[in-house]
Amino acid sequence: MDCSEVLEIIDAYALGAVAPEEAAQLEAHVADCLRCWEELVKAQRTAALLALSVPMEEASSQLGDRITAVARREAAGIHSEPRVPLLRRLGFSWGTAAFGFGTASVAALAFAGVLQAQVNDLRDENSDLESQVQAANGDLRAQVGQVSQLVEDQGTILAVAISGTDIEMKGASDAEDMSIKYAWSADQRAGIITCAGMPQPPDGKVYQVWFSANSQRFPVETFTPEDGACLVLVALPESTPTPTGIGISIEDPDAISDGPEDGWAVYAHLPEN
Amino acid sequence: MTPDVFPDEGLYSSLNDEELMQRLEFRDLAAFRTLFARYGNLVYSTTYRVLRDPHLAEDMVQEIFLRLWRKPESYTPSRGRFATWLTSVSRNRAVDEIRSRNRRYRHETASPEQQEREVPAPETEDPAMSAELADQRRIILTALSNLPEEQRKTIELAYFGGFTQQEIAEMLDQPLGTVKTRIRLGMQKLRSALTPEFRLERR
Numbered sequence: 001m002d003c004s005e006v007l008e009i010i011d012a013y014a015l016g017a018v019a020p021e022e023a024a025q026l027e028a029h030v031a032d033c034l035r036c037w038e039e040l041v042k043a044q045r046t047a048a049l050l051a052l053s054v055p056m057e058e059a060s061s062q063l064g065d066r067i068t069a070v071a072r073r074e075a076a077g078i079h080s081e082p083r084v085p086l087l088r089r090l091g092f093s094w095g096t097a098a099f100g101f102g103t104a105s106v107a108a109l110a111f112a113g114v115l116q117a118q119v120n121d122l123r124d125e126n127s128d129l130e131s132q133v134q135a136a137n138g139d140l141r142a143q144v145g146q147v148s149q150l151v152e153d154q155g156t157i158l159a160v161a162i163s164g165t166d167i168e169m170k171g172a173s174d175a176e177d178m179s180i181k182y183a184w185s186a187d188q189r190a191g192i193i194t195c196a197g198m199p200q201p202p203d204g205k206v207y208q209v210w211f212s213a214n215s216q217r218f219p220v221e222t223f224t225p226e227d228g229a230c231l232v233l234v235a236l237p238e239s240t241p242t243p244t245g246i247g248i249s250i251e252d253p254d255a256i257s258d259g260p261e262d263g264w265a266v267y268a269h270l271p272e273n
Numbered sequence: 274m275t276p277d278v279f280p281d282e283g284l285y286s287s288l289n290d291e292e293l294m295q296r297l298e299f300r301d302l303a304a305f306r307t308l309f310a311r312y313g314n315l316v317y318s319t320t321y322r323v324l325r326d327p328h329l330a331e332d333m334v335q336e337i338f339l340r341l342w343r344k345p346e347s348y349t350p351s352r353g354r355f356a357t358w359l360t361s362v363s364r365n366r367a368v369d370e371i372r373s374r375n376r377r378y379r380h381e382t383a384s385p386e387q388q389e390r391e392v393p394a395p396e397t398e399d400p401a402m403s404a405e406l407a408d409q410r411r412i413i414l415t416a417l418s419n420l421p422e423e424q425r426k427t428i429e430l431a432y433f434g435g436f437t438q439q440e441i442a443e444m445l446d447q448p449l450g451t452v453k454t455r456i457r458l459g460m461q462k463l464r465s466a467l468t469p470e471f472r473l474e475r476r
Binding site: 008009011012014015016017018019042043045046047048049050051052053054055056057058059060063064066067068070071072074075214215216241257258259 | 284296299300301302303305306309310313314315317318319321322327330331334335338339342343353356357358360361363364365368399406409410413414417428429431432433435436437438439441453456457460461463464467471
């Protein structure tokens with residue numbers, strides 16, 4: 001196909017109206033011919049404008065909601081990196097107001113003690129059936145994994161405790177004895193929320209922690225207070241921009257969306273540095 | 274209900290399309306909603322123009338917007354104005370769909386009579402549409418309405434009907450050469466009319 005043949009069909013090609021074999025010949029030609037390629041660009045720009053000429057129709061009023069709902073679910077899936085909440089990972093129950101860092105260390109040691117006892121028990125029972133030993137080994141590996149995670153969390157907690165900044169979080173409810181603090185460290189890209197006197201969320205709901213950055217909210221962790229107390233380690237996912245605020249809302253754990261469903265239970269602005 | 278202390282929702286209406294698209298890369302749902310409010314009806318009108326079926330057209334709108342949501346990087350300003358790019362993508366996608374259906378369906382639903390709709394009156398606009406876009410539509414519609422009717426119909430059958438020149442010749446019972454000439458002349462006139470407004474010559 002030469003230039004004159006290409007120019008004969010170039011408009012039809014831009015409209016998508018040439019047969020596949022002709023289209024392939026044209027494409028082969030313009031790949032090597034700058035002049036025809038420029039003509040093709042102009043023809044394609046003209047054709048693209050035709051799409052703006054359609055008579056205006058009105059889509060059904062539910063269409064936007066339907067599409068947004070799918071996007072919202074996808075956003076929640078991408079934002080909420082599935083993490084086991086810290087309290088569950090720690091594997092023990094906090095007593096009333098027993099959420100200091102010292103307590104955490106004691107609890108870690110206690111947990112390690114339980115683990116050691118289980119190891120001893122296993123050694124004593126090494127005459128048991130092989131299958132039982134294998135199962136127990138599996139448990140052990142899982143527990144060692146938990147302890148490693150615990151030690152890692154403790155390291156982060158200590159680093160935040162040493163280098164962090166304390167911020168009082170303001171509650172929207174008027175619970176008088178509620179006290180919530182956020183200690184955070186920009187270095188660690190992590191912080192700890194400690195609370196006391198926090199009301200239980202309604203049945204089936206949890207507290208959801210969000211960071212706010214660039215006008216978006218990033219869900220980071222869920223928790224449920226025990227006897228009004230909590231200690232929640234919140235780490236920024238890698239892709240999250242530097243946050244300008246932190247908030248807690250009450251959510252259905254199976255339907256976390258792009259922002260608090262019913263506003264903030266607690267919120268604090270974060271300083272820039 | 275407690276107040277939402279993030280005072281950000283009102284910002285979006287002042288953002289331009291490119292800025293909203295940048296925000297989609299950060300999974301910004303409010304930006305997505307704003308883009309849908311701006312272009313949902315236009316994209317629907319485009320897919321409906323090709324598919325002629327409200328359910329198919331809406332399904333395609335959903336597919337197009339979710340693709341935008343999942344791959345916002347598929348648009349870059351080098352591809353031209355966002356609205357033109359989006360409607361053009363919508364038309365292409367709808368034509369692909371209709372081509373993937375069997376010819377019987379196409380001939381039943383996209384007969385020349387159905388395809389040859391009158392050029393819409395410029396005043397029937399979507400209130401969500403920007404004044405700039407409404408102006409652009411007016412210019413394009415005027416250029417189209419200034420074409421001889423057979424040229425305009427042939428171009429519309431090709432572009433919105435997804436028919437090849439050969440198919441159009443058969444449908445209109447005209448020689449293939451006539452169809453080719455109508456397309457070539459019509460597109461040349463459109464290009465002349467639209468070039469000053471849309472800088473079609475720019476590289």
